[in-house]
Amino acid sequence: MAVGVVDEAGVLLARSDLPTEGHSSAEHLFDSLGGLVDQVRAGVDAAPVVCGVGCGGPMAQGGESVSPLNIPAWRGFPLRSRVAEHTQLPTWVDNDAKALALAEGWLGAAAGEPDFIAMVVSTGVGGGIVSDGRLVDGSDGNAGHIGHVIVEPDGRACACGGRGCLEAEASGTAIQAITGRHPREAGPEVIARTGRLVGQAVASVANLLDVPLACIAGSVALGYGEPFFRAAQDELSARARLSFSHDARIVPAGLGKDGPVIGAAAVAFRNLKDGPIGIR
Numbered sequence: 001m002a003v004g005v006v007d008e009a010g011v012l013l014a015r016s017d018l019p020t021e022g023h024s025s026a027e028h029l030f031d032s033l034g035g036l037v038d039q040v041r042a043g044v045d046a047a048p049v050v051c052g053v054g055c056g057g058p059m060a061q062g063g064e065s066v067s068p069l070n071i072p073a074w075r076g077f078p079l080r081s082r083v084a085e086h087t088q089l090p091t092w093v094d095n096d097a098k099a100l101a102l103a104e105g106w107l108g109a110a111a112g113e114p115d116f117i118a119m120v121v122s123t124g125v126g127g128g129i130v131s132d133g134r135l136v137d138g139s140d141g142n143a144g145h146i147g148h149v150i151v152e153p154d155g156r157a158c159a160c161g162g163r164g165c166l167e168a169e170a171s172g173t174a175i176q177a178i179t180g181r182h183p184r185e186a187g188p189e190v191i192a193r194t195g196r197l198v199g200q201a202v203a204s205v206a207n208l209l210d211v212p213l214a215c216i217a218g219s220v221a222l223g224y225g226e227p228f229f230r231a232a233q234d235e236l237s238a239r240a241r242l243s244f245s246h247d248a249r250i251v252p253a254g255l256g257k258d259g260p261v262i263g264a265a266a267v268a269f270r271n272l273k274d275g276p277i278g279i280r
Contacts, residue, residue, distance in 0.1 A: 001033055003040045004258075005048060006265035008276045010107045012258050014044045026073045034086045051089040052268030054099030054260055055079060056124060061141045063093020069159040070124050070173065092271045096120065098135060098144055099263030100217055100253065101128030106266055106277040108254030109215040117211050118253065119146060120260070121198060122218030125167040129209065134280055135270070147171070149201045170197040172220045183220055188227065194220065195228040199235025199250065206240045206248040217253035217260070 004015035018036050021029065041048065056068030063080040084091035101110075101118035110116040114133040120126045125147030129136040136143040147167035148160055155164030156174065168174050170193075172183040179190060186194070198221070202214045214236075221228055232250045240248050253259050269275035 001036060002261050003033075003036045004261035004265070005040060005044050005046060006262055007046070008269070010103075010262055010265075010276075012262060013046060014040050015258070015261055016040050016043075020071060022071070024073060026077055029071070029073055030077075030082060033083075037083075037087060048087075048089060050268040050272065051083060051087045051091040052099070052264045052266065052271075053079065053083055053091065053093040054096035054264040054267060055093060056126065057095045057145065058140075058142050059093070059095065063141075066093070069167075090268075092267050094141065094267045095126060095128065095144065096260060096263070097126030098128035098137075098141075099267045100126075100259050101130055101135060101144070101263070102266035102270055102277060102279055103255055103259050103263035104215045104217075104253055105130050105279045107262065108259060109251050110213060111254070113213055115209075115211045116213040116215060117144070117146065117202070117205055117209075119198070119202075119214060119216045119221075120218040121170065121172075121194075121216055121221040123172050125171050125198075125218075127205075129205070129211065130279055131209065131211070133278065146201050146205060149204055151197045151200050166197055166201045170194045170220075175220070184223055186224070191224045191227050192231045194224065195231025196235040198228075199232035200239060202232065202248070202250060203236045203239035203245070206236065206245040207242055210244050212245070212248050214248070214250045215253045216250060217256070222252060222256065 002017045005013045059066040065076045066079045080093040097120045104110040104118045127144040127146035129144045148165045152164035156168040158165040158168035175183040
């Protein structure tokens with residue numbers, strides 16, 4: 001969990017992080033989050049006026065309830081109302097990878113691009129799609145779940161209930177399950193395979209939605225660095241062969257580890273009438 005204070009120029013004024021305790025109760029997790037919020041707010045002179053949240057999905061429209069696959073304790077958890085109650089601020093909630101897409105399109109590697117996908121390859125795999133300068137929401141706000149594109153038919157079981165999803169094959173959780181080692185200890189073959197699977201999924205998105213750019217964040221992708229991105233781009237180039245998709249690119253997210261926190265702020269700014277970000 002990460003909490004920050006971000007101004008309207010996208011400058012991160014303060015932040016703090018806390019590991020998510022996967023086996024904690026719903027209330028214990030929220031108490032930890034609330035304590036982190038209080039700690040960060042106490043460390044800055046600025047008084048926040050709105051609150052934005054990026055959370056793993058799926059979720060109900062507006063984050064009124066969330067059921068992130070990687071936080072089992074939060075099933076149908078009323079995150080928006082609980083955060084609003086704790087902060088006493090107008091609060092908006094969206095998917096964490098959609099939040100990243102807002103941040104990257106505002107200040108990061110996709111700034112000025114009207115069509116792109118932003119991805120997080122970390123504990124799980126998520127995505128947010130921007131088309132014609134607008135964030136794609138879907139009927140319940142869950143559009144962009146590229147982590148559940150099938151990359152290995154009849155592959156590993158996924159927490160979503162399917163098999164062979166990108167998240168089940170290329171996330172940090174999956175890599176640890178497959179190798180028996182922490183993802184940061186992965187060898188060259190695992191890194192290359194992870195990149196290839198991500199590139200395969202991005203090719204499907206590029207062919208389906210005509211988006212020429214994918215910017216990728218997350219501890220797995222950014223931790224693996226150039227070998228991961230090279231393998232992902234090679235796979236994308238081999239599989240996206242249509243006239244409009246053959247030049248599609250994969251690049252590292254421009255905001256690094258701060259992207260998700262700036263993205264959470266962008267979720268709130270997006271909902272302000274005169275908010276500073278251009279994507280709506």
